[in-house]
Amino acid sequence: MALDFLTGCFGWRPTKLSRASEKHTRGWIWALKLVLVIPCAIAAFGARDSYLRVQRHPELSQEPYNENVRLSLLLTYIGGIAIFPWLFISSALLLQWQGPWILLYGLVDFGLAITLAVGVGLQAEFLPGSFKGCNFPKVEGWQVAPGQKSMFALAAELDGNSTAKGVCKGMVSAWTLAVSTLFFQMLVAYVGIFFDEREWSILNPMRPVVWLIVALIGPPIIIHDRLFPKIRLTFSYLKKTFFRMQFTRDVKIEQPPQFKPPYEFFQVSNPKLMDVLIIEHVLLNIVDYMHYEDVVNFSLVSRAVREAVFPPGDLVHRVPKLKERCCEAATKKGCLYCNKRICFWCKAQRFLPGLPGRRHVTTCQPYCRKCYYHHFARHPRGYKKPCKCRITDRSHEFQDMCRACASKDPVQMQTIRHKRYQQEARDIGYGRRVLNGEAVKVFCGCCKGELKSGIRWWVCGKCKGECRDAIHPPYVGKRRDRDVESGENEDEKTEEAKEPWWRKWSAL
Ligand SMILES: [Zn+2]
Ligand SMILES: [Zn+2]
Ligand SMILES: [Zn+2]
Ligand SMILES: [Zn+2]
Ligand SMILES: [Zn+2]
Ligand SMILES: [Zn+2]
Secondary structure, eight states: OOOGGGGOOTTOOOOOOOOOOHHHHHHHHHHHHHHHHHHHHHHHHHHHHHHHHHHHOGGGGSTTSOTTHHHHHHHHHHHHHHHHHHHHHHHHHHHHOOTTHHHHHHHHHHHHHHHHHHHHHHHTTTSOSSGGGGSTTGGGGTTSOTTSOOHHHHHHHHHSSSOHHHHHHHHHHHHHHHHHHHHHHHHHHHHHHSOOOSTTOTTOTTHHHHHHHHHHHHHHHHIIIIIHHHHHHHHHHHHHHHHHHHOOSOOOOOOOOOOOOOGGGOOOSOHHHHHHHHSHHHHHHHHTTSOHHHHHHHHTSOHHHHHHHSOGGGHHHHHHHHHHHSSOGGGOEEOTTTOOEEOTTTOEEEEEEOOHHHHHHHTOEEEOHHHHIIIIITOOTTOOOOOOTHHHHTSEEEEEEOHHHHTSOHHHHHHHHHHHHHHHHHHHHTTEEEETTEEEEOOOTTTOOOOOSEEOEEEOTTTOSBOOOTTSOSEEOSOOOHHHHTSSOGGGSOHHHHSOHHHHHHHO
């Protein structure tokens, strides 16, 4: 087919639509033209009558009446009188020449429609919208100052043989028919211009429909998909930047004073036993049948026993071994409050309020900016509302702990534990999570990518909503090893102080 540029040029190509049928196009044109014949003829002759009247009496188109009366009637008359024969001519031509010729007929139809449209539009300025406006006495004073004769009244007077109401009704009915003619003429022009049956053609019949849909739903989609997420992200940024000011320092963790048994008063009464205990595998065999707490208590018997069980020089290696050997292997775990080994047989249980920090440290995941944008700021399908799990965080539950912790004041104990959770959450924010006593790097919970410094978002592992709890650092600065840097002078610090706090915690 000719007119190849319609399917795209200079590398640009319109989107693909379904293939149309030229046969249908022709069918529609003929059908619409058939519908047009009668209203078009009546409208044309109605406009002609009115036009000739104004022609005879030019004062009808002068002050105080609308100056466009004559022009509008002329255009309607020309439009109607041209459309009428063209209906038959174009129908005959369509029989003979098709394809791109349909576009030409469509353009002619469009030109005629424009002519008619201007005439009809101008008439609307001085005609009442319906026959109601032609009723007495409204019609006598239509669009003139009180006391003046309306255009219809003057026309009736000049004609001599009609009333103002009659003139008005005649003009309004001709105008109504011209409007319906215009409507069908526009449809004919549409079908003619968008004639191309090719899928990629810019003149595919469905093209304007697609444009219309895009124009109608495009802006809301752009706003919903692009603008709102950006606003949400910016808002989140601002909020987190603001809270960053309040959340810059590390949590102060007070180490509970360590119990110091009065070794000075102990005497080694059985040095032979000590000699045996010093041998590690013998000690570990004994420990096999003990609970960790018993081992700790056992070590308190005397300084010598303590040094045999927990040799100060070898604590790093001895403690894990003891932890591994004592207590029942299947049910062994750390005390919730002090992390000492406990098992089913040696644990104590208390009914206490839950610890909110635990959920944030164990299940909440950091999200990078990109993932937060895609999974939360955009409100995608299945998007979860911000986390509300805190409601159930403090509900009472049975907690397993060592017997020593079970005898402590629960409020104080929980406060200390929460501070440790805060520090842990902070460390996770800085990219370090402690798993089984070893630090592992933290990655984005979604894309598993490296987390850069900057604003950080958190997602609850329980409900998958965004976690906005203050326990999570909203902002993470440049990666730094806080544990080493925090002191003024490194040389003054002891080896122990240089160690990360969690090492001490996990070594208990
Ligand atoms: Zn045990
Ligand atoms: Zn404990
Ligand atoms: Zn959280
Ligand atoms: Zn993602
Ligand atoms: Zn949640
Ligand atoms: Zn990510």
